[in-house]
Amino acid sequence: MSDIKTHYRNCNICEAMCGLEIKYQDKHILSIKGDPKDPFSKGYNCPKATALEDFYNDEDRLKTPIRRTANGWEDISWDQAFTEIVAKLKGTQKEHGRNALAVYLGNPNAHNLGNALFLKPFMKSLGTINRFSSASTDQMPHHVAANFMFGAGMLIPVPDIDRTDFMMIIGGNPVVSNGSMMTAPNVIGRMKAIQKRGGKIVVVDPRRTRTAKIADQHLFIRPEKDALLLLAMIHCVFTTNSVNLRHLADRVDGLNVLENIANDYSPESVAKHVGIPASDIRTLTNDMTTADSAVCYSRMGASTQTFGGLCQWLTNVLNIITGNFDRAGGAMFPQPAFDLLRNHKKGHKSSFGQYKSRVRKLPFFNGEFPVATLAEEILTPGEGQIKSLITVAGNPVLSSPSGHKLAEAFSGLDYMVAIDIYLNETTKHANIILPATTGLENSHFDIFFNSFSVRNTVKYSKPLFEPADYQRTDWQILKELAARMTDTDIDEYTPEMILDMELQKGPYGKQGMSLAKLIDNPHGIDIGPLMPCIEARIKTEQGSVNLVPQLYINDLPRLQNVIIHPARDINYPFDLIGRRLVKSHNTWTQNSERLIKGKNPCTLEVHPDDAKVLGISNGQSVMVSSMVGEVKIEVVITDDIQRGVVSMPQGWGHNQKGTQMSVAAKQPGVSINDLTDASRVDTLTGNAALNGTPVAINVA
Numbered sequence: 001m002s003d004i005k006t007h008y009r010n011c012n013i014c015e016a017m018c019g020l021e022i023k024y025q026d027k028h029i030l031s032i033k034g035d036p037k038d039p040f041s042k043g044y045n046c047p048k049a050t051a052l053e054d055f056y057n058d059e060d061r062l063k064t065p066i067r068r069t070a071n072g073w074e075d076i077s078w079d080q081a082f083t084e085i086v087a088k089l090k091g092t093q094k095e096h097g098r099n100a101l102a103v104y105l106g107n108p109n110a111h112n113l114g115n116a117l118f119l120k121p122f123m124k125s126l127g128t129i130n131r132f133s134s135a136s137t138d139q140m141p142h143h144v145a146a147n148f149m150f151g152a153g154m155l156i157p158v159p160d161i162d163r164t165d166f167m168m169i170i171g172g173n174p175v176v177s178n179g180s181m182m183t184a185p186n187v188i189g190r191m192k193a194i195q196k197r198g199g200k201i202v203v204v205d206p207r208r209t210r211t212a213k214i215a216d217q218h219l220f221i222r223p224e225k226d227a228l229l230l231l232a233m234i235h236c237v238f239t240t241n242s243v244n245l246r247h248l249a250d251r252v253d254g255l256n257v258l259e260n261i262a263n264d265y266s267p268e269s270v271a272k273h274v275g276i277p278a279s280d281i282r283t284l285t286n287d288m289t290t291a292d293s294a295v296c297y298s299r300m301g302a303s304t305q306t307f308g309g310l311c312q313w314l315t316n317v318l319n320i321i322t323g324n325f326d327r328a329g330g331a332m333f334p335q336p337a338f339d340l341l342r343n344h345k346k347g348h349k350s351s352f353g354q355y356k357s358r359v360r361k362l363p364f365f366n367g368e369f370p371v372a373t374l375a376e377e378i379l380t381p382g383e384g385q386i387k388s389l390i391t392v393a394g395n396p397v398l399s400s401p402s403g404h405k406l407a408e409a410f411s412g413l414d415y416m417v418a419i420d421i422y423l424n425e426t427t428k429h430a431n432i433i434l435p436a437t438t439g440l441e442n443s444h445f446d447i448f449f450n451s452f453s454v455r456n457t458v459k460y461s462k463p464l465f466e467p468a469d470y471q472r473t474d475w476q477i478l479k480e481l482a483a484r485m486t487d488t489d490i491d492e493y494t495p496e497m498i499l500d501m502e503l504q505k506g507p508y509g510k511q512g513m514s515l516a517k518l519i520d521n522p523h524g525i526d527i528g529p530l531m532p533c534i535e536a537r538i539k540t541e542q543g544s545v546n547l548v549p550q551l552y553i554n555d556l557p558r559l560q561n562v563i564i565h566p567a568r569d570i571n572y573p574f575d576l577i578g579r580r581l582v583k584s585h586n587t588w589t590q591n592s593e594r595l596i597k598g599k600n601p602c603t604l605e606v607h608p609d610d611a612k613v614l615g616i617s618n619g620q621s622v623m624v625s626s627m628v629g630e631v632k633i634e635v636v637i638t639d640d641i642q643r644g645v646v647s648m649p650q651g652w653g654h655n656q657k658g659t660q661m662s663v664a665a666k667q668p669g670v671s672i673n674d675l676t677d678a679s680r681v682d683t684l685t686g687n688a689a690l691n692g693t694p695v696a697i698n699v700a
Contacts, residue, residue, distance in 0.1 A: 002026055008035055008522040009461030011049045012111040012439065014585050015449045016178030016185040018045040019459070019524060020052075022440075027465060029053045029440075039526035040457040044186035046178060047583050047595065054592040055439045056465065060660055061421045062435035063471055073423070078472065078480075081432050086484040088415040088431070092388040093127070100387040102130035104374065106394020107586045108438075109133075114475025114495045115392065116447045118482075125482035129355055129364070130377070130386055136370040137400055138300060140687040141308035142181055143366055145316055147350055148549035151539030153366050154340050154451055157316065157331035158182045159295040160530050161190045161454050164329040165199040166291035168284070170226050170315070171301020171691075172203075175211040176580045180299050183446075183453040188214060190454075200287060204229065204276075205301060206577055207605070207647055208640040219284070220642045223575040223692040224305045225274040226298065227559055229281065230314035231265035232274075236285035237321055238262055244289075244323035251534065252320060254548035261548070261556065273563055275642070289322050293329025301577065305691045307559055309684035313552045320545065325534075332530040333537045336450035337458040337513055338499065339506045347541030358384045362686040370686030371400050372678045378409035388415040393436075393474070395587040397425040398653050401680070401688045402628055403673035419477055423660040424587060425653065436474040440464040445499055445518075458508075459524030460499070460515060555684045572626065572694035574610070578650045578672055587651060590664040602669025603636045605647040606697070611637045614697055621700040624648075626693055629674040632700050646695065648672050 007022040019038025023030040032050055036043035055061065065081035066073045076084075092100050103123060109115045123131060135143070143153035150157075159167060159182055174180065174187040184190060191201055191214055203212035204219045204226070212218040221229060237243055238259050245252055267278035274281075288294045296318050302311035316331070324330030355364035357373045359380050369377075374396070378386045389410065397403045397410070403425075410416060410429035418427035419434045427433050444461040467473070472480075475495055483490045500515035508527065518525070540546060583595040590596060604624060606616070616622055618637045623630055624646070633648060641647055653671025654664035672690075680689040 004030065007464045009464065010444055010446060010459055011045060011052065012444050012446070013048045013051060013589065014178055015180060015183050015452070016046070017041065017183055017446050017449055017453065017459070018049065018185045020045060020049055022464060024464065029056070035523060037523040039524050040455055041185035044189065048585055048589060050594050051589050051592040052439045054594065055421070055588065056441070058591060060591060060662055062423065062433060063468070065432060065434050067432050068430065076432070081434060082480055082484055085417050085432055085481065089388055089485065092414060096387050097384065098127040099130050099384055101126055101128045102132065102374070102377070102386045102389050103128070104371070104389065104391045104394050104396055105131070105133040106392065106396070106399070107134045108393040108588065110448050112393070112474055113443060113445045113447065113499070114473055115478070117495050117498050118475045118478045119392070122478040122482045123367070125485045131368040132371040132374050133368055134371070134394060134399060135366070136368065136372065136686055137688045137690065138304055139181060140365065140370070140685045141303045141312040141682060144309055144352065144685045145312040147352060147365070148551065149313070149316055149546050151346060151348070151541070152341055152344050155333060155537060155539060156181060156452060157319070157325065157333055158452050158454055159297045160329050160332045162193070162529065164194060164293050164295050165197070166288055166294035167194060167199070168202045168204065168288060168294070168296045169211060169215070170204045170296065170298040170311070171303070172297055172299030173209040173211045173580050174299070175214060176209070176582045179452070179454070181452055182297060183449045191215070200291070202284065202287070206575070206642045206645045207579065209579070219276050219280060222273065222275040223301070223577055223645060224307060225562070226302045227307045227310040227314055228265065228270040228562070229274045229276065230311065230318055231262055232267045232270045232281050233285045233288070234258070234314065234318055234321065235262040235265045236267065236282055237289060237318070240286070240289070242289040243321050245321065246323045246327060247532070248320065248325060248534070248545065251544045252547050253544050254546060255321070257548045258317065258321070261553070269563070273566065293327065294322060294324045295319060295330050300580070301691055304578070304688060306680060306682050306689045308682040308687045308689070310552060310555055310559060313549070317547060320547065326532045333533055334451055334453050334530060335456055335507055335533055335537070336453070337506050337508050337527065338445070338447050338450065338502045340447065340451055341537070341539065342502070342506060344539055346539050346543065348539065362681065365685070370681060370688070371396060372681045372686065372688045374400070375402060375405040375409040375678060378413060387413065389413055390417045390419070391426055391430070392419045395424050395426045398587055398651060398671050398673060401673055401676040401690060402678035403653070403671055404629060405678060419474065422588065422591065425656050425659055428658040434472070434477050436477055437467045437471050441467045441471070442473060443495065455529055456527035457524055458513070458518065458527060460518035462519070551684060558683070569694050572696050573644070574695050574697060575645045576624070576626070576672070576675060576693040576695045577645060577647045577691045579647045581649050584649065584651050587654070587664070590651065590654060591661045593663050596663065596667040600634060600667060600669065602633065602649055602652040604633045605636050605638050605641045607641050607643040607645070608637050608639055609643050611635070614699070616699060623698045623700050624675060624695050625698070626675040626677060626695045628677045631670040631674050633670050646697065
């Protein structure tokens with residue numbers, strides 16, 4: 001055997017960009033630990049990193065193409081697969097039009113260098129506007145707010161958590177998620193540092209999360225009422241004469257309009273709806289306006305609801321008018337070495353609403369339609385009906401609302417292709433599955449998550465293991481399909497060639513930034529803390545912040561109706577919310593033995609008072625039903641959940657026939673998205689409303 005060697009890379013399972021130190025011998029991994037020399041994570045890593053080894057060694061993982069037949073799945077060659085796929089897809093488009101073909105992109109694409117660079121030309125080669133992705137199940141409100149306020153959908157401000165004195169977290173659990181739209185490894189350590197320097201952390205959430213338990217204060221709030229709280233806080237900022245734009249005084253448009261809007265939302269007028277006393281709302285506002293620096297961070301609970309668009313707009317507004325925008329300790333723009341906005345011109349015309357979905361007229365944005373409309377676009381006959389589908393590293397049957405409806409839709413497609421490493425709940429409906437290399441077989445550079453990072457760093461990771469000759473990378477698969485769809489030759493570009501070019505042309509190119517420099521620095525390079533940069537980064541035509549875009553004004557009557565006509569279906573008296581688990585990220589991680597071992601984590605959290613009324617006890621199984629489905633699940637009784645609210649985790653439901661994920665099947669759980677309703681969306685952005693689903697609970 002050869003000597004023991006060490007490989008350094010970033011973990012690419014979640015957003016945190018934790019640096020890893022991997023000891024290996026030949027093709028055997030001996031250990032995966034945090035890299036103490038990584039300038040960003042400094043030795044921290046979460047349990048999910050071990051799944052990189054599990055993915056590599058997983059006997060369930062596919063490595064060559066398979067085709068579904070009447071007698072089961074059969075192995076086929078890559079050339080056979082490409083030839084059949086292209087013929088079928090071209091046939092679909094010839095008979096039904098170019099938009100009869102659709103593409104769905106799953107979460108792992110954002111963590112994949114090759115896909116990040118080659119999905120756009122791949123989509124262009126298909127010639128369809130029907131793209132869907134996981135982005136519209138969790139983050140589209142962030143992008144829409146950034147687009148209309150700052151001029152670009154990727155220009156998303158992140159909390160400067162390392163220097164803030166007051167942090168308010170609404171509907172987020174960054175201790176478990178390691179950030180999420182706020183790339184920040186070791187959030188626990190960063191939060192404790194805030195407290196050590198005399199700062200304060202407040203969590204506003206219907207559930208007392210792990211983050212809330214570390215925070216200085218936790219306030220329960222009714223699901224989907226976060227926008228009302230934010231408006232009440234903005235009201236208080238104006239009525240106490242606490243508006244402070246600082247250096248943005250000449251860069252903010254619409255302040256007077258905002259004041260008129262906020263006038264109608266006093267703490268007293270919203271208190272009973274949000275479930276927080278008016279006095280607490282005023283104190284919360286005072287804490288934020290009097291802190292030396294402060295930031296409001298709103299995440300999943302605020303995004304994946306029927307008012308997600310308003311929530312993310314108002315979060316930005318609150319940070320701006322309290323003087324905590326583009327300023328140390330507030331909300332700031334990262335300046336990544338690979339700048340996705342390098343060629344984005346000021347005043348660039350937005351694609352928002354350029355098209356409307358065929359059936360429900362939901363808005364097109366950022367090159368895609370909301371995934372909440374995918375099933376009906378397949379199932380509804382008529383011109384423009386989707387007949388064929390390509391999924392890339394995604395399992396929307398489990399991750400998207402009304403997942404069982406998507407399964408029904410997929411089973412009726414004329415033709416379906418899946419680029420994926422597993423035969424799972426979604427890919428089992430495909431005609432052909434094309435498996436790509438993953439994790440340790442791929443090179444890695446975080447194109448997207450450096451754009452959301454709480455510190456400017458940069459790092460490139462070579463592949464640890466070379467793939468076998470019979471394997472293909474995602475980007476090789478995409479390029480082959482694109483070339484065959486357009487009857488052109490495959491160009492010579494590799495991800496590394498494009499990466500090097502962008503690094504040299506990026507903001508640090510003149511300081512010698514290049515791929516060669518990153519290879520020479522395998523632990524990564526620290527560029528420094530976030531810096532005020534709004535003048536250089538903003539992309540609006542006038543170079544100023546649009547504080548009150550018209551589309552948000554137009555959406556306010558919908559929110560006001562919650563106050564005027566509060567609605568509750570007595571048949572579904574509970575609000576269902578999701579929750580994140582530290583060992584779970586997507587359905588791939590469910591096939592890691594080390595990440596799923598232990599007692600069943602897929603449980604329904606119920607408040608003790610509600611359990612008493614329902615007559616249920618801890619560990620008992622109950623039936624949870626919504627307007628669209630029903631599941632059986634074990635109960636955990638806890639006062640960590642607000643009364644009238646119940647919670648279950650996302651990403652489970654590996655109890656379906658016809659899949660080949662043997663580890664996941666040992667701890668299958670049930671899918672929350674058999675209960676969520678695809679008809680419930682934030683109508684402003686089209687994002688799925690996964691939280692706040694009305695449900696009933698009955699003894700099983």
